[in-house]
Amino acid sequence: MAPAALFTALCRVGDDRLILGHRTSEWCGHAPILEEDIALANIALDLIGQATLVLQYASAVEGAGRTEDALAYFREAVEFRNAMLCELPRGDFGVTTVRQFLHGVFSVLQWDALSRSVDPTISGIAAKALKESRYHVRHAGEWVIRLGDGTAESHARTQAAVDALWPYTGELFMQPTDEADLVAGGLTADVSLLAPAWQQQVRDVLARATLQVPGDGWMHRGGRDGRHTEHLGHLLAEMQIVARSHPGAQW
């Protein structure tokens, strides 16, 4: 098995959680109510914890002496492999809630599939993360229903969030061709197979939230190969500034 292919595959899994975790952490001190401030900070912590475990393993697979911190703080935007959905600005509480839900359902399905990996490190991390992600989806799903089926204002904002984010969901299920050997060997999962289950739960919750599912039109792609929106660079500038300004600093 080519370590380079596995390294890239692990970065795709880890970077989704790292970048989404950072975006979620931006709410700390800014959420509309105290309980949600605490919830979003907790979710961010879980996501960054999951990213740490996956990138630690990516570091070991690469064997180049780059730790998980080096991967997080010293890679350029073109080296990140997260789906673009994760890097979009946090927007209002509706955008954040809808994104947590859309990515969260994907996350549950991906961790579930990876929990059957023949690689015991991958399956162990996935089985653990799956429990956390299920909890996140339940939380986000309840909020989607509350906001969508809420006031005219919350409905309009949540519908706008669904419409804006939907074209970024297709990328989650585009299986990268360079992972064919990994999937055949049972190490990683084919994300294209997860789409039907995702559609089912997402459509069910959106219907209960009285929200319209946008038509499946153009879907953005590029993040899995390092082609990102302009937002990732700005996010990394903030996320990486301390580590880059004070290399080797301990705190």
Next chain:
Amino acid sequence: MIRALSRDEVLAILEDVKDPEVPVLSVVELGVVRDAAIDGSGHVTVTVTPTYSGCPAMRHIEELICEALQLRGANGVTVRTVFTPAWTTDWMPEAARAKLEAYGIAPPGRAASGDAPDDALVPLRRAGAGPRCPFCKSPNTQLRSDFGSTACKALWVCTACTQPFEAFKAI
């Protein structure tokens, strides 16, 4: 060094190492410590599993484990982390649950039966009763927030005595 610690002695020492965020529970009762092995030289290897992937207390817990064992005669300590089987609150013994409640934290329900049977991938509606109030023991409690002051807890409120309280998430 007169003799190496036995496995039982190591586990007894670890019963004195408390979770820094829930100081009424030991790291053994919490289920973080999975095993301990001692080699001929008295070196102790403790196997741990993290509670939550991002739990910020884990590193501190490892330091506390090393410190406690070295003070009590271990000839070096290695902490080994495993992820399988994934940590669950179902491992928590009844005695530990009682201690949690006495401390003012509602103990976790059964993780396996926490969700309603539902065709959905992740059932959104919760089934069954919530935790009883750890103060007045009333079963009439309401979830205030899915998340609390630490990764392992949620925020509830008792509708009988109006006391807000934390409950261990069943996971």
